[in-house]
Amino acid sequence: MKNGFRQSMAWLHTWSGLIVGWLLLAIFVTGSASYYRSEITGWMNPQIQPSAPFKESQSLRHAMDWLQTRAPEATSWLIDLPTERLPVTQVMWQDAGERRYNSALLDPSSAQLLASRKSFGGDFFYGFHFQLSLPPLIGRWIVGIASMLMFIAIVSGVIIHRRIFKDFFTFRPGKGQRSWLDAHNTLSVLALPFHVLITYTGLVTLMFMYVPWGIDLVYGKERGAFLSEVRDFSAPIAPASETAPLVPYTSVIEQARQYWGEGHIARVAISSPGVANARIELIRDTRDQLSFRPQRLVIGGVGGELIETVAPAGPAKAFYNVMYGLHMAHFADPLLRVLLFLSGLGGSAMIATGLQLWVIKRRGNATKGLYRRIEGLNVMAVLGLPLAMGSYFWANRLLPDDLLGREIREIQAFFCVWLLTLLHAQIRAPRHAWREQALLCALGFAGLPILDFATGPDALNGFNGVSLLLAIGFAYAAWRLYRAPAKLGPAPRSTATSSRPRESRT
Structure with missing residues (x-):
């Protein structure tokens, strides 16, 4: 450890960035790609091509009819309605005694089954971003430790720069090590608010795993009760023995429009379809709100009556959901999404120049x-x-x-x-x-x-x-x-009387 506060921060900045720099670069790059997760999935599934413009009500009707024909005995149905970014209806169903869901893709305007091409699409980069394709607990802990060191590197980097904003306007190309340092400084300041926000909110999304002691103190071993309160889960009910037909899709649409307006249904979850106590859960999209936690409606599957409305409430829960939403950026319009993507690439370049600068200084x-x-x-x-x-x-x-x-x-x-x-x-x-x-x-x-x-x-x-x-x-x-x-490294020291190193050319 060097003497002096700034020297100590410089040491901390260097080593906190280097130790996990390669991992952080992979996290930033795949996270940037995840802003276009739906578009990547669409490209990797070229069969996703809508035959005509689609409507919410039409897509829901086709999906419910298809599931009624193909999976009438399933214990639950899930319907993800199409969006402009991913214009396809995804239907999923779970058969009795099975843990996994079966799935299929439908054309939203014609209910035609689309040829399935097995691919994880953009979901692979999204999953790699926060758990590195490792078992969830291991991967998320590794990413969390790396994110904590990233946050330390950001804070210490701000401290060690006396002229942080002046350095932002300074770039001297063709100067070897000096040019690498200028590039690193410029990229660091250019999207500094983004770097702070995305690192901090990334830690917040998994904070219950990193700091569980408060939860353990209040809930003990009842971790399920805590998750139920935080995530607003509805308790499952045992299916009835009597059979009954499902309510028509028009009743589902009417309930959603009454509370949310038109075109806001993201998912429809139907539990125990075909029995007397079937329930239909409507999940609202989050494209027009900062919070990641969506509103929900629960209606009767047979009569269509409203059973429950769930909207996230409470300051602590609201703060957590907003931080989560800022990290995921589901609310971003096309222009903002481009800016976030470019900021992510800028963060990647910042890490890359820092890693290479460390090597060049020591050649x-x-x-x-x-x-x-x-x-x-x-x-x-x-x-x-x-x-x-x-x-x-x-x-x-x-x-x-x-x-x-x-x-x-x-x-x-x-x-x-x-x-x-x-x-x-x-x-x-x-x-x-x-x-x-x-x-x-x-x-x-x-x-x-x-x-x-x-x-x-x-x-x-x-x-x-x-x-x-x-x-x-x-x-x-x-x-x-x-x-x-x-040779891209620093030039040897001059033999002249001055002991200052000469700057090399790239």
Whole structure:
């Protein structure tokens, strides 16, 4: 630990960022992709193409009729209505004695069953973002520890910058280590409110797991009672023995419109369909509110009468739900979503420049072999991760639709390519590894629109546009790397009387 408060904060900033920097970069990149989770899922399921404009009432009627025909004996039904971002109706049903739900996709305007392509779509990046494709408890603890260190790095980074806003307007290209530091400072300040908010709210979303002592003190071992109060669960009821037909869909729509207006039903959950005490739970969307916890209506499944209305209440619960909603950003309109996505990419670049700056400052050290290995990890994190993400999309279109465990194979392609980028970065000299992986990223993302045109019904979409922009960015990076001299680190000290180090060129 260095002497002096700022020196101590600089030490803390350096090591809190480095220890989990590669992991934080993966969390930021996949979290940024999760802002377009629905669009990624739509691209990876090209069969999702609505035949005509759809309406809420029409989609619900088709879904209820389809389930009544295909799964009349199921113990519960779930219906996720289509949205503009994902224009497909998803129906799920749970048969007696089964824990998992079966699912199918329907065209919302015609009730036609869409050909199923097994894929996790954008849900894979969303899940990786907060639990790293590990068992939930392990993955979320690792992400939580990394997020805590990220928050420490942000706070200590603000403290050590005496001229934080002046540095924001300072960028000196072609100055080696100085340029990397300027880039890191600029990216840090550019979206500083976003970095603080997204890190803090990410910790809040899982705070009950990280600090459970208050819950244990009040509820003891009755953790289920606590979750029921926080999440507003309705207690399940035993199904009756008498059978009775479900209320028509028009009654469901009328109840929703009376309380929420038109077009706000996100999910319809029907428990014990076909029996006398069936219940229908309507869950409101959250696109017009900051809170992540939606309002709910519970109505009788046979008579259509209102049984219960549930709206989150209480200051503590409201605060938690708003923090959760700010992190998820379901309320974001298209322009705000773009800004959040760009802020996430900026945060990723901030972490990447910080990692590379740490290596560049230490090139030429007696233990340079160690720093070469660390720079290999930087290559794997900065370029290997997007290359692995691109391979995930390529696998989606190249694997046969009828392949057993197809959705798992897509994920395996992601991790295999990511591992190969690590091996490549450790075997090749750093300057070659940077160049070659940047070029591969450019080629991989440039090929996605071509692949979509060859295998999908519509190549003119936002996903392909973003892929082309990323390809251009990686191509420019590869071009700059191929033009750069071999040595990117700080120049040796001058032999003149002045002891100040000369700045090297990139």
